[in-house]
Amino acid sequence: MKLIGKGNTAEVYDVGEGKILKLFVEGYPKLAVEHEYENAMIMQRFQLPVPVCFEMTEVNNRSGIVYEKVSGCDLYEYMIKRNAGDEGIEIFYNLQNQILNCKCSELMSYKDFIKLMIGDRAPETINKLDKLPDGENVCHGDFHLWNILVDDNGKAKVIDFMNVCRGPRLYDIARTFYLLQGDDSSDEGKSEEEKAIISQRERLLDKYLMLHGVKKEELQSYLEVIDVCHKCEMQ
């Protein structure tokens, strides 16, 4: 098996016949893997642009999920290689909008998801969360440029379904906005092409919100909760 990707929770292997295996780290809760699998099946049922999800499996005591392989690169790399910031953000918005247009009562509520992450560490944040709307839209929950793969024919597909949940559009848009804001880490080691995209970040983020028809102020109450949740996730 050839290693082709690595995230925080899993390694991804090419297993041939156009398939990949997302193999979670040892000891990763099986319940969480089942959660991603169920979310992937729901996304597939809505006929969203996602890789086919084949099965759950176990290898050397580690849980995994077999997906269709997307041969290509992630959307960030795509934007850099083609110097296509605007095109990339339009693809990005269209995919997220397609997902957000779906409604599904079966999914876990974003409030329950955030409560699971925060636990009893920030009761004031839970109070704020309780006051936000429930919503019924499908939210990807981790919609960033690296969870979009563009195949060799230029077709973009969304991956990584662990955080998929049900909530208001503004929740998912705020979560994306939060993730794309980035840190002001140094440009060291970055190519000129990458720096060219990074230098447009502010403008592209504005364009992202404009496409969704959302003002930054509308995201504020979500951003406060998301910030606390993200810090808990990282602990």
Ligand SMILES: Nc1ncnc2c1ncn2[C@@H]1O[C@H](COP(=O)(O)OP(=O)(O)O)[C@@H](O)[C@H]1O
């Ligand atoms: N269906 C797929 N086809 C090709 N590569 C994939 C596929 N799914 C995941 N990968 C690669 O593995 C990496 C990690 O997968 P991902 O599901 O995003 O896991 P994590 O939850 O660890 O971020 C991705 O960024 C990508 O490079």
Ligand SMILES: [Mg+2]
């Ligand atoms: Mg990922």
